[in-house]
Amino acid sequence: MxxxxxxxxxxxxxxxxxxxxxxxxxxxxxxxxxxxxxQYPPVNLYELPDEYLIMAEVPGVRPEDLELTIASGVLGMKGRCVEPEGTSEERFRRQERPRGVWQRSISIPDRVNVDNLSAEFTNGMLKIHLPKAEAAVARQIPVAFGS
Amino acid sequence: MSHEIARTTPVPQPAPPPPVERMVFTPPIDIYETDEGLLLRADLPGVSLDTLELQVQDNKLTLFGRMQPSIPEGAKLLHQEFETGDFLRSFILSDEVAHERISAKLNHGVLEVLLPKAPKAEPRRIQVRTN
Missing domain, CATH: 1.20.5 (Single alpha-helices involved in coiled-coils or other helix-helix interfaces)
Incomplete structure (x- = not known):
């Protein structure tokens, strides 16, 4: 051999x-x-003729853990990515997904009608509609002629 | 004459637009050990059941997901922090995994794959005989 x-x-x-x-x-x-x-979550901002659109990637957030607020022109997003109950740290073989509580604030321009915001959450994507405010209509200003 | 032909032969479909170069991302994953086996979680935001493919071939598990965020036509991108693309990642499964019992679910952009442990082969005694 x-x-x-x-x-x-x-x-x-x-x-x-x-x-x-x-x-x-x-x-x-x-x-x-x-x-x-x-910054987490990453967001994209789009403009459409009648609204602005914010898209945020928030996979793994339960809808009940998602909180959206609007106050003095600032849009607040808050949420958490949690592991199910009874998940012990030492049983992870690999841990790459972001975890924990996150929060992000985005300033909203004045041209947005903040009373009509709406949001959808599908497939881990948050979509926030920011309708544009009615454009200030140009007004005629009467000019008085002095004699 | 040409009209006749056009009527009897199937109308050729307009060629699909040339595929746009899409980004391919490696999704972040967690692998967690449970009593039943391994639990794999992958973040796939924007991927729906229709655009997700999960396949086991030989001992390789491949996940492919197409991100399809519903952006209306004509939207102008003002600010960008993430890109739209496809998620692709594959894993080599160990012999401990019972391939035929692998199950998966997709919830809020997270894919969860359960890789159950195959029962251990019991040591078996082999009878040796002589002629």
Whole structure:
């Protein structure tokens, strides 16, 4: 029986290759983390002819944990991403999803009719409609002619 | 004549618009050990049941989700912090997972996949016989 075989002598190499792969994958993960080092939740703002639209990515928030407020031109969003009851920390093999309580405030421009805000929550996306205020109608100003 | 042909042959459908280059994201996941097996959770905001595909081939579990936020036509983007795209991630399943009993659900943009433990093979004694 051959004690030394060429084929097997490369095994260590394959192991190294696997190790490097794993390392690179973990680097990739840190980049993912960068996505969340910014303000949470990330929002996009769109403009439509009659309204502004805010879209926020809030996966995993239960509707009852979501709180939207409007006061003095500031829109407040508050929520929490929680693990179900009885989830113990040491049983996690991997933990990448953001967790905890979050809060974000967004200033709303004056041109928004704050009395008619509405919001929908579907598939972990929060969509807030901000209807535009009636544009101030140009008025004629009578000019009195002095004699 | 050409009219005749046009009537009998199926009208060619207009070619679909060229696919727009979409971003592909790696969704963040949690893997949690339970008594029944492993629980995998992935954040997939904007993905609905219709745009989610979950597949097991050999020992690889692949999830693919298409983000479809309902942005009305003609909306002008003023400020952007996230991009629309697809979520893709795959996992190598260990032999401990009972592939045929994998189940999944999608709730509020979070996919939850239950990977049940396969029952351990009991050591079996093999009778050795002689002729």
């Amino acid at each position: 051959a004690v030394f075989r060429w084929g097997h002598s490369w095994d260590a190499f394959h192991d190294l290759e696997r190790e490097v792969d794993r390392l690179l994958q973990s680097v990739n993960m840190t980049f993912q983390g960068l996505r969340f080092s910014r």
